[in-house]
Amino acid sequence: MAAAAHQEWQLSAEQRDDTVARVAQNLASLTFFAGGSVPDSEALRLATEFEKKAYTVARVEARTTTGTRPHAETFAAYTRKLASLLLEASKARSAANGAADASGGVLQPAAAPADASQVDLTGVREFLVAETAQEALASMLAEGAAVSRIKLSTKSFGAEAAGVAADAIANCAASLTHADLSDVIAGRPEAEALDALRILSNALAQARLKVLDLSDNALGEKGVRACAAALSNQAGLERLAFQNVGCSIAACRAIAELLTDASSLAALHLHNNMSDNEGAAAIAGVLARAPALQDFRMTSSRVGPEGGIALAQGLSAGRRLVRLDLSGNTMTADAAPGLAQALRGQQGLRALYLNDAGLGDEGVAAIAEALAEGSIELEELELAFNDLTEDGAASLAAALWRRVLPALQELDLCQNQIRRAGALAVAKAVAAAKGLRLLALDENEISDAGVDHLKAVLKAAGQLGTLGSLEDNDADAADEAEGEEDEEDDDGEAADTADAEESDLAAELARATKIA
Incomplete structure (x- = not known):
């Protein structure tokens, strides 16, 4: 390097x-x-x-x-x-x-006992053998050990080292609740890696886990099935992660098959996999059996419209969502009605991330309407890179104005095409949000004049400090686009198109407030 x-x-x-x-x-x-x-x-x-x-x-x-x-x-x-x-x-x-959770915040996982000890092997990458594993896990192997949390990441376990780790886990089985086994088989031949996972998982089956992380391991279906014991025998599992594990369609089906009891599951994270629509449908089956789910992430997993619709149906089985992240999946506007319906029943939803989902104006409008109708007080909303134009921004601004505004802290609309009129409509809608920390509007083809106007609106509301960077905004492209619209004006006069659009959006906001 x-x-x-x-x-x-x-x-x-x-x-x-x-x-x-x-x-x-x-x-x-x-x-x-x-x-x-x-x-x-x-x-x-x-x-x-x-x-x-x-x-x-x-x-x-x-x-x-x-x-x-x-x-x-x-x-x-x-x-x-x-x-x-x-x-x-x-x-x-x-x-x-943790402080927020104690006062009724987003998600409060089970607290560890005050005297709980932890073992964290994270650090320099190392291939462990039996001897070095014994040294690394000495505190777990000691008589009377009561370790509650382990993190074995960055240490690569072969079968012998995994056997030592299994003994350590068995010695602490009565107290162990959190197991982070992310990135523990790097560089191992497939057969040895699968053996190591099987040995570790069999040992974990003896514990009563609340948290299990298997991320950053090249699992695939074989790897998931090697972890069968840890997945099938954990009735009280609350948080589970399979991020960057090669979670194919078959692997997703294996997860759905092996995770027989999802009744206690509060958080499920999947990221950077190749699940596709059929894999998403399998995961949707898990969601349908997880009524207590509060935090779901399935990002950058090649999920399309059909998979998005399936996930929405699965999410509708519960009413306790607090955080939902489906970014990086081209679900398009076709999945928006299903997602919107699922969101209407989630009164506790506080964070929604749908970046790079291909929703377009129609899809964003459906989501925005659902948020407004459900009186959902979002704190964080991300809709970057969704082919959103001024029209979509108008729908979103109206929704923010009507219902979502009170609790809003962060709004990300970067990498769209909302231009001057859309940016101003959104800024005016959120300007009164007292808790606003970030309004991200970069890369939206806003002209220099539009940027100045935007800053003036936020400054007047005392919110200028919330405006994110506009360094990558293509003002030249915005000026060119506005010029083209002026040339196409039906009256043949040099009308200020941006101001006209802004007036239309203001009227939309006015109608929205009357409806509310």
């Missing part, structure tokens, strides 16, 4: 971007299994900030008074800084969410 031997240490833009993505995913996972939550947009923002800081530290440490340090040492400094920032943020976010 470093440059040539005599050159100054550096990483390519692609390597840095990949690091940011991994850090964001790890932050979300760490926070999730510490009993908190972090929105994807916030995780990405923090990951970008952390990577910049770590890269600066590494570049500084790369230089010495006599030349440059070995690249391995510099890279180690880079990863140490990243790990430090990541852990600090995870602890801070989890503590904040």
Whole structure:
């Protein structure tokens, strides 16, 4: 990952971007299994900030008074800084969410006993053998050990090391409630990896788990079935994750088959898989058996319209959703009516993420209407990259004005085409939201004049500080588009199209308030 031997240490833009993505995913996972939550947009923002800081530290440490340090040492400094920032943020976010949960916030997982101990092997990647596994898990193997939480990530277990870990787990089975087995078979041949998973899962079957994370393991259907004992014998399982595991259609069907009791399931996370519509339908079967579900994530999993409709039907079986994330699946407007119907019954919904879902104006309008009709007081709403235009922004603004506004804290509409009129309508609708922290409107073809107008509206409402970056907004494209519309004006006069659209949207908002 470093440059040539005599050159100054550096990483390519692609390597840095990949690091940011991994850090964001790890932050979300760490926070999730510490009993908190972090929105994807916030995780990405923090990951970008952390990577910049770590890269600066590494570049500084790369230089010495006599030349440059070995690249391995510099890279180690880079990863140490990243790990430090990541852990600090995870602890801070989890503590904040814990405080919110105690006061009736988003999701309150079962609290660990005050004297609970934890074993966390996260750190330098290492292939464990029996001897090194005994050293790493010594506290669990000790007589009278009462470990409640384990995280074995970044340590690769073969069959022998897994046998030691199984003994450690069995020794703490009476107290163990949280098991993070993400990224524990890296680099192992398939047969050995499957054996290790089977050994670990058989041991976990003896515990009464509340949390199980199997993310970042190349599972596929074979891997999922290797974990059968841990999945089939956990009646009290509350939180389960299969992120980045190669969760194919067959693997999703295996999960649905093996997870025989989902009655206690409060959180189910799947991300970056290849589940497709049929896999989503299988997962929908799990949702239909999970009436207590509060937090569902199935992102970047190749789910189309049919899969989106199936998931919506599954989600309708419960009424306790607090957080829903289906981003990165091209479900299109065809899935919107089903999703809208599922949302109407979720009075406690506080966070909805539908980025890059291909909803378009029609789909966003259906979702917005459902939120308004259900009087759902969202705190976070993300609809970035959905081919949304001024018309869709009008529908959304009306919904925000009517019902959703009071609790709104974050609204992300980046990478659409809502332009000046749509941006102003939305800004005016949310300007009175006292708890608003972020209004993200970048990459929306807003002209420079539109940006100035937008800032003026928010400034007048005392909300200018909530406006996110507009650095990537293509003002030139906006000016060109507005010019083309002026040329097509039926009267043949140079009308200010943006202002006309803004007036139409204002009228829409006025009608909405009368309806409300």
